[in-house]
Amino acid sequence: MQRPGFSTEHQIFRESYRAFLQKEVQPHKQAWREAGIVPREMFRKMGDLGYLLVWADEAHGGLGLWDFRYQQIMIEEDNRFGEVGFYHTLHSRLVAPYLLHFGSPAQQARYLPACAKGESILAIAMTEPDAGSDLAGIKTRAQARDDHWVLNGAKTYISNGINADVVLVAARTDPDNPRRIGLFLVERGMPGFERGRKLAKMGLHAQDTAELFFNDVRVSKANVLGDAAQGLSYLKTSLVEERLICAVGSLANAQCGFDLTRDYVLERKAFGKTIADFQNTRFVLAELAAALEMAQVYVDHCVALHNDNALSVPSAAKAKLITSELESRVMDAGVQLHGGAGYMQEYEICQRFQDARVSRIFAGSSEIMKEIIARAVLG
Known part of the structure; x- marks a missing residue:
């Protein structure tokens, strides 16, 4: 296209x-x-x-x-x-x-x-064992001292968690107001900053996802990002771009999965003809090809809007929703059309299927995207 x-x-x-x-x-x-x-x-x-x-x-x-x-x-x-x-x-x-x-x-x-x-190398630490998308529910706390803050808490599912040299950590700065959150630049080697397990995942196996622990970590006030009470509003400013990034990645992976499957069905034979000769295969791939092109046009349009600082929260949510769901549809169809080979790790479609599953969860699940869109539509 x-x-x-x-x-x-x-x-x-x-x-x-x-x-x-x-x-x-x-x-x-x-x-x-x-x-x-x-x-x-x-x-x-x-x-x-x-x-x-x-x-x-x-x-x-x-x-x-x-x-x-x-x-x-x-x-x-x-x-x-x-x-x-x-x-x-x-x-x-x-x-x-x-x-x-x-x-x-x-x-x-x-x-x-x-x-x-x-x-x-950078990472950001928001998610906790008991708090994901609801950032007001985080328990990690930072207490102010004369010239520093003392940070205590735990984070999980942190991407780049092992490699990171500087981690932007979200923590509550007011025990009486869960919406007062600060962002703290925690550096490798700070006493009390420890890394836990490198977590085993369904997919994205090359990504070092880890647990992080903060035990009386002394953080200089020079390492506070902006206003220590406004971190929640800072985090919200990045959500549009984060979801656009997810949309671009999901759609690119979906297109790669489609291409792998198309090439496979053109070569693989059953009952004396290629898998591509069966009407079911042709209809499945035709439908997916149309959906991929339509999604690409929308994502490219969102990128243009974002470059003009005009991409809205609902539009970014739509982009993430349609591409992540489409990615899963493409990968599922790809595994199915590969047959038994699609279930084997040695085939790339299997790895892409595993990698794709998290797309409907991170940066706001599909359910959250639907709620954002519904609010824009229905108020």
């Missing part, structure tokens, strides 16, 4: 990034999945080539490319030629922008250049 929203510069960037993935990522992805983590050196390699924090200005080590289409290109190519468990987008486009929008000049100068170089 023609996608008119991309320029020659975008295409050059895509080809360059694809070549990087084919050389530095693709040959190692299976080993990373087995190890349950991507080597830290990969962040440095990306930083050396300018692929981290591309939006940052030159003074902070970036290329000054705020245009979201560059991140969209990287997400799409990651799904086709890279490893989706390599969470550099979380580092670059979900966590680092908090420093840009809410950090002091001193914090920006201290953290952003190292993050752009891949020398310092």
Whole structure:
């Protein structure tokens, strides 16, 4: 399908990034999945080539490319030629922008250049054992002292949790008001900051997802991001982009799963003809092809709106809902049309099926997306 929203510069960037993935990522992805983590050196390699924090200005080590289409290109190519468990987008486009929008000049100068170089890896810690999307329900607390805060609590399901050098931690700062939340920059090596298990997951096996514990961690007031009572509002500002990122990734993975299945059914034979010759196969793939193209047009439209700072919360929720649900439909059909092979780990469709399942959960589940959309429709 023609996608008119991309320029020659975008295409050059895509080809360059694809070549990087084919050389530095693709040959190692299976080993990373087995190890349950991507080597830290990969962040440095990306930083050396300018692929981290591309939006940052030159003074902070970036290329000054705020245009979201560059991140969209990287997400799409990651799904086709890279490893989706390599969470550099979380580092670059979900966590680092908090420093840009809410950090002091001193914090920006201290953290952003190292993050752009891949020398310092970022994570964000919101989810707790008893609190997910309901951030007002978190129990991690920060108590103010003369020149610092004391942080206590636990977080779970934290992406980049093992590799991270700096973790943006959400914690309650007022025991009487659960909506007063602060964001604290907790650094590797701070006394009382401990990592728990590297969690085993259904999919995204190369992603280092971990438990984090904070036991009387002394955090300097210089490590508080903005107002220590306004963290909840800060977190909400990132939700539109986070859900757009999810939508781009889900759709890219769905397209890859579709392509794998199409190629397989054209080769695999049963009862003297290819699987693609059966009407059921043709109808299933026809329906999915139409849905994929329609979704791509909508996602590209959302990206254009986002570049103009005009993407609404309901529109981002629609994008995440339709793409994550479509991703699951494509992967399920792909496994089915692969037959017994689709259930085998050695076949890529099996791995993509496993990786896709979390898309309907993280960054707000499908049920939450439906509620957001319903509020916009019905009030």
